[in-house]
């Protein structure tokens with residue numbers, strides 16, 4: 336592990352690329368190969384600007400940036416991109432990324448924000464419901480609410496010589512941003528596949544739950560997500576609504592929805608993956624995606640060796656293929672074999688005794 340200020344050597348031919356962040360005065364080598372990204376953004380930042388004085392928002396944004404950058408330094412993160420309200424941070428170790436997120440969420444809630452800011456809906460304080468009647472009420476929301484998405488994958492590192500900065504190319508960057516946009520204010524969502532491999536005993540005190548699979552914008556496959564929260568903010572989860580797996584929008588209380596494939600869907604957003612027809616009766620799942628029966632059989636059912644059509648009813652398995660019962664006939668005279676007939680195989684096709692000797696005549 337690189338220590339602050341130490342000179343490190345990168346693999347993958349990326350030697351001697353070091354980046355210095357003067358504000359924090361530390362040097363880290365940019366992650367490479369399999370990288371974990373965290374995308375974070377302030378929920379409804381435009382509304383926050385609208386409902387507060389510019390000075391208040393500027394001070395709040397500075398404080399937010401400070402929290403993010405301190406955690407980035409403490410958890411060996413690499414700031415890939417920063418804008419007013421959003422950051423993309425890269426980590427070599429997924430564990431660091433998760434601990435970074437938990438730390439930032441806690442720090443945001445524990446920060447003393449200006450009273451003016453706390454009067455706007457998007458920053459308002461929410462207290463934990465009382466325990467025992469004695470506890471000092473614990474804040475579960477306070478100040479700007481951060482949406483966070485975490486994902487891990489192999490990426491290409493792109494070194495920008497002009498800025499001396501490392502950028503990244505690859506699906507995972509897009510997926511991370513997609514997960515972040517999906518997250519609600521104060522929520523940390525991470526790719527299920529990343530969660531599986533984490534050493535859970537090294538994560539800061541946390542609670543977690545699976546939240547289903549989602550069709551992220553620009554992706555055809557569903558991404559399974561897990562929500563993780565600092566233990567102290569556990570009660571936050573009750574404030575999060577349910578999100579439609581297809582359109583990634585909140586399902587409002589009066590909107591109809593269905594539960595399927597471990598996710599929630601607006602009633603008219605649960606559609607066949609192929610023909611987009613709304614599925615309100617039966618559906619068939621293949622590779623975690625729903626299909627109408629017609630399309631499922633059209634695209635996924637085994638096909639008859641003789642006629643090539645999908646087999647949806649009874650079938651015969653023979654000659655290492657599947658056949659419609661009506662199609663499993665002698666390929667020359669088209670007579671169906673009776674029980675006593677012998678079937679002969681020639682070029683993996685069935686023939687009756689008579690036709691077999693004809694087609695093989697001269698070849699054996």
Ligand SMILES: [Zn+2]
Pocket residue numbers: 579580581582583584600601604
């Ligand atoms: Zn929807």
Ligand SMILES: [Zn+2]
Pocket residue numbers: 607608609610611612626627628629630631
């Ligand atoms: Zn269909």
Ligand SMILES: [Zn+2]
Pocket residue numbers: 639640641642643644658659661662
């Ligand atoms: Zn057939």
Ligand SMILES: [Zn+2]
Pocket residue numbers: 665666667668669670686687688689690691
């Ligand atoms: Zn025949």
